[in-house]
Amino acid sequence: MVRLYTDGLNIGYSERLIVKDLSVQIPDKKITTIIGPNGCGKSTLLKAITRIISHQSGTVILDGENISKENTKLLAKKMAILPQTPESASGLTVGELVSYGRFPYQKGFGRLTKKDYEVIDWALDVTGTKDFKYRPVDALSGGQRQRVWIAMALAQETDIIFLDEPTTYLDMAHQLEVLELLQKLNQEQERTIVMVLHDLNQAARFADHIVALKDGEIVKSGSYEEVITQDVLRKVFNIDAVIGRDPRTNKPMCITYNLLKGVNQHEETIDPVYDLAASAY
Template identity: 80%
Template sequence: MVRLHTDQLHIGYGEKLIVKDMSIEIPDKKITTIIGSNGCGKSTLLKALTRIIRFQSGSVILDGKSITKEDTKKLAKKMAILPQNPESAGGLTVGELVSYGRFPYQSGFGRLTKKDIEVIDWALETTGTAEFKYLPVDSLSGGQRQRVWIAMAIAQETEMIFLDEPTTYLDMAHQLEVLELLRKLNEEQGRTIVMVLHDINQAARFADHIIALKEGNIIKAGNCEEVVTNKVLQQVFQIDAVIGRDPRTNKPMCMTYHLLKGEEHHEKTNFAVSALSRATS
C-alpha cells in the first residue's frame, strides 16, 4: 500500500535544480532509506516530502491530496520530521522538549491536557528516556539526546516519521541503538519510517525499501537485494564494491571497495548503465 508518492517532482534553490523529474512511492508501514553521495539531493527530497521547502513543479501526494493544500496542523498529525541538526534545546528539560510534540493537538493557551501528559510519558517509556524526564537535554550524551528527539517525534502521534541522518555524530553502539528503536516503532506500532542514511550496510540491514540517488536522479529503488549491488554502487558512489552476506541477517553487505578512476570508472559505469537498462526494460 502507498499513501505517499511524488509525481514528476522538481526541487531547487534559485536557478539550481537539485532534484529532477522525480516520481517515487513510499511504501506504507515500512522502513524506507534514501542513500547517495553528498549533495545528491537526499535531504532536499526529505524536506520537500514534509513541506519544509517548496518545490518548483510536480506534486507530493499524501492520502490522495497534495500536501501543499493540506492544513498545517492536520499535516503535523500525519507526519513528523527530525532534521539532521535539531535546534538547540538549551534550558529545556527532556520532558519539556518532548511536550513540543503535542503542539498539533493544542488550542487556546496551549496547556497540556491529561491526554497530552499520558502521551508524553508513553513516548519517554517507548524510547527508554523516562529516567531523564527532569534532566536538562544538554546534560545527556549524543545517543540519549537523539532518543529524546525521537520521543518528541513519536509524541506527535503521527503514522509517518522522517529522519535526516539520525545516526550522524553517534558512535557505533549508539547508532545501532537508534536504528533498533526505529525498527521497533515500525514493527510494533506500524509507523512508516523514512530516513536518510550514509551507511550502505545500515540501509541494507534495516530498510524494507531503498532509494538510491545520484545528482538528483533515481538510480535504483527497491529492496536491499535490488539496490545493494556492485552495479548500483558503481553508479551511485563510483566505487567497485565486493558484496557479501551479513552472517547474522543474511542481508547483502559491502565487504570492501575501492574508488573507480579514469578509464576504469568510465568502462564500469557504461557496463552498469547497460546492465540496469536491460534489467528494467
C-alpha cells in the same frame, strides 16, 4: 499499499535544480532508506516531502491529497520529521522538549491536557528516556539526546516519521541503539519510517525499501537485494564494491570497495583502482 508518493518533483535553489523530475513511492508501514553521495538531494527531498521547503513543480501526495494544500496542523498529525541537525534545546528539560510534539493538538492558550501528558509519558517510555524526564537535554549523551528527539517526534502521534541522518555524530553502539529503536517502532507499532543513511550496511540491515539517488535522480529503487548490488553502487558512488552476505541477517553487505578512477565514472577504465583504506596512509 502506498499512502505517500511524489510525482514529477522538481526542487531547486535559485536557478539550480537539486531534485529533477522525481517520482517515488513510499511503502506504507515499512522502513524506507534513502542513500546516495553528498549533495545528491537526499535531505532536500525529505524537506520537500514534509513541506519544510517548497518545490518548484510536481506534487507530493499523501492520502490522495496534495500536501501543498493541506492544513499545517492536520499535516503535522500525519507526518513528523527529525532534521539532521535539530534546533538547540538549550535550557529545556527532556519532558519540556518532548511536549513540543503535542503542538498540533493544542488549542487556545496551548495548555497541555491530561491526554497530552499521557502521550508524552508514553513516548518517553517507548524510547527508554523516562528516567531523563526532568534532566536538561544538554546534560545527555549524543545517543540519549537522539532518543529524546525521536520521543518528541513520537509525541506527534503520526503514522509517518522522517529522519535525516539519525546516526550522525553517534558512535557505533549508539547508532545501533537508535536504528533498533526505529525498527521496533516499525514492527510493533507499524510506523512508516523514512530515513537518510550514509552507511550502506546499516541501510541493507534495517530497510525494507531503499531509494538510491545521484544528482537529484533515482538510480534504483527497490528492496535491499535489488539496490545493494555491485552495479548500482558503481553507478551511485563510483566504487567497485565487493558484495557479500551478513552472517547474522543473511542480507547483502558491502565487504570492501575501491574507488573507480577515470573520465567515465560509470565504467571501469584502464586506470588502476586503489583501496580507499590504503590511500589514507
